[in-house]
Amino acid sequence: MTIIDAASADRDAHTAHPLDPTTASEISDVREILSDTGLLTEQTRWAALLPEEPAKTEVQAHEPGDGVDRRFRVMLLELDTGASRDVVVSVTHRRVDVVRELDPATAGQPPIIDEEFDMIEGVILESDEWCSALRRRGVDPATVRAAPLSAGVYGYPEEVGRRVVRVLGFRQDHPADSPWAHPIDGVVAYVDLTARTVNKVIDVREFPVPTEPGNFDDPAQVGSNRTTLRPIEITQPEGPSFTVEGNRLRWEKWDLRIGFNEREGLTLHQISLDGRSFAYRASIAEMLVPYADPSPVRSWINYFDQGEYNFARYANSLELGCDCLGEIHYMDAVIADDFGAPRTIRNAICMHEEDYGVLWKHTDLFTGAAETRRQRRMVISYLTTIGNYDYGYYWYLYLDGTFECEVKATGIPFTSAYPEEGTEFATEVAPGLGAPYHQHLFSARLDMTLDGTRNAVDELETERLPVGPDNPRGNAFRRARTRLSTESAAQRMADNNHGRTWRILNPEVHNRYGNPVGYVLHPEGHPVMQADESSVVAQRAGFATRHLWVTRYDPAQRYSAGDLINQHPGGAGLPEWTAADRNVDGEDIVLWHTFGPTHYPRPEDWPVMPVDTAGFTMKPDGFFDRNPALDVPPSSNGHCASGQAGGDGHGD
Incomplete structure (x- = not known):
């Protein structure tokens, strides 16, 4: 390595x-x-x-x-x-x-900054009401770590035009103790960031503070490490197959530029394949984490981690052998701190190749030909930590032209008390400790330029045909196509029962069969936002109510929920833009795809959760005239036979 x-x-x-x-x-x-x-x-x-x-x-x-x-x-x-x-x-x-x-009353507030996070504990310690609520629970206020969270907009007159957060507390028993194991539930403070005062304390119930530690790095709690795992070494003796010049990456037939900013994190630009344009820009334009607990102290919780926190400013400095394996090329990222001073995040972006099993294989009955080719993918990634969660963002390029995005969520579930009588909105993950149900909803912005800027989108789905004269045995089914011609018609939901996908095409460029060249977006089809349509969060995060939006390109329309989402009253972003109902058939278009898991935490997610993944895949569909990976050579490592039936070529 x-x-x-x-x-x-x-x-x-x-x-x-x-x-x-x-x-x-x-x-x-x-x-x-x-x-x-x-x-x-x-x-x-x-x-x-x-x-x-x-x-x-x-x-x-x-x-x-x-x-x-x-x-x-x-x-x-x-x-x-x-x-x-x-x-x-x-x-x-x-x-x-x-x-x-x-x-701020109409346009929203700028994101919350580090200095505001840092001063919260001092502010709440000045509140007699907050400290009294803690002491009634037998908690020393000096042992409490504050979790200041974005406030949203809930119609409180005293908050109109004011910069506010809401604060929950977690007891920390010693400096190495994880506070997430000891939530102080039933009480929340509303803090004015400008006045640096606690405006309100809501204290509705005194829950016992969970006592069991949750220190995942303490051998006394997790036990001894396994001794049965043998090392895996990833080596490329002749070096990698990709080159990086400045921020331009070339790998096999792919060519693109890499960007980074503190709101979106990793961005991909001017993506081309085999000398042909694929997309002008790809990014994650927003993410939302809405929670399901309707209790008075938690019903307001929903985070727009990008728009409210600029979470990519907390990108990790990646370490070889831990975050990335193999022949690695790192790129630093430069952002500005609260005072406008440049800050370099060392090794913020990781690029490397991965073996990905069998690419294609066939052993022919009649000719005796036996060939296997290995799939490989180019990985471009970064990881960031925001509060209790860690997110890894991975963009994958494949030898067969597949383009994929994957988000890996890990870290620590946000915790609550788990009442003796139980609750239908959380899982008990330790004695008296709950992990509330929630969602992670990501909005991918895909500025498509498939063989040019004039593109369109067809919705594809499987159509089952009834028994009849043309289908006497009832076995027939076919693919139905519907052109999404306007912005209102292109607000769509995934439907896995009908295999619904979306084909981006260029109506002006045809393959040798006379059909428009295209790529198909395959959604995972997980649920969109589950909050009621009349809820505040649904008004502020309209993007998360649909799996697909298609808009006409506008350089000012960059973020799914609008430019300033912190304390914005709602309606901005995609719902506002698509109200114009512009034509998107054969135009310069942008696709917005909502994806992500609905997380019902498990006991296995505590005290630190294994990675959970979500994402989407785009595959060529008539973009090429035949398999574009026919020219991938057989493996040369001596472990894969070629050219004869019954060889010992292996794949996974």
Whole structure:
């Protein structure tokens, strides 16, 4: 296992391409420009810094040597007043292009920042009501770790226009003790972040605090490590099959650029296959974690981990042999901290190849031919930790043209007390300790350019035919196709019972059979958001009520729930955009796909959960004229026979 190149994200000041990653020097330049313009004070904090990518047409027209206008979008927050601004800065021209004062009552709030998280425990310790509630439960307030959570919008007049969070407490018995094992249930504090005061404490029931430790790293609790596992070494003696130049990755017939920002995390750009355009941009544009517990202290819990927390700023520095195996190429990522200083996340992005079993195989009865080819995939990934959960985001490229996204969720379930009488909204994972039911709903944004920018979408599903003159034995079934021609018609649900998929096609480019070239999106078909349609969370996360949306391309329409989701009253994002009901048949289109698990925690998920996975797959369907992996050579490691029936070629 070796590191090929731990490349720094801070490159030469010269920018070769509009989609080059953000550099530390660019962030410093943004801060200098804002300071010179008088937009920064001692109370100003940076709630977000995101690359303001040029329009698609500008990027597609770019030629080496062309000038590039490097622009960045900054959300500025004034700690003392709560005022906020949305600012766009051109580093190239050293100017401020846009300053927009935000009305938090209608536009929402910037994401919650680290400094606000850090000051919460000091604020709640000043509240007599909060401390009294803890002491009645036999808990010393000084032992309580605060979990400040996004507040949502629930019609409280005193919160309109105010920057607030809601706080639950967890007892920590010693510095190495996991507080998640000891939730202090039945009480919650509402905190004003600007005034730094507790506005309200809701105290409805005194539950016993669970006492059993949940320290997954304590040998006294988990026992001795197994001694039966032998080492597995992943080696590529001749090196990997991919190359990375700057942020451009080439692997086999795939060619793309890699980006990273603190809101979306890993982004893929200008993806092509065998010299043909596949997609202009692919990302996870939002994620939502709604909880099912209707109790007074928990019914408001739902996190937009991207829009409310900019969770990719907490990306892990990946370690060889732990997070990634094999011949690894790492890329650093550069983000801005609360004060606008550049911060480099070392080894934030991991790239490597993986063997993936049999690609294709046949032993022919008549010719005696016996051939096996191994599948391989290119992995591009990063992991981030937000509170109790850890998420790994993996984009896979395959030798046969398959394109796949997988999210791996692990970490610690968010916990509650488990009452003696039981509850229908949580699982008991330790004595008196509950893990509430919840969902993880991800929104993939797929800006398609399949052999060009004029694309369309057909819905495909299996149609069973009744017995009749043309189907006398009742065995017939066929594939039904429906063109999704408008944005309203393209709001769709998955239906696994009918094998429903969606085929992205280019009506202007045909294969040798005279059919439009295409790729099929195969959804997993897990449930969309289960909260009632009239609920606050359903109004704020309309994207999560459908598995598929298709919109006309608009560079300003980037995030599924809108630009500012923190304390936004709802209706933004996909529901608002698709109200125009634009034509999407043979146009420049964007697909938005909702996926993710509904998590009913198990005792096996405690005290740290094994990885749970969710994702989607896109497969070529008429994009090629035949199997595009026929030219993959047989394995050369001496373990796979070729060319004769009865050989000892093995696969899995």
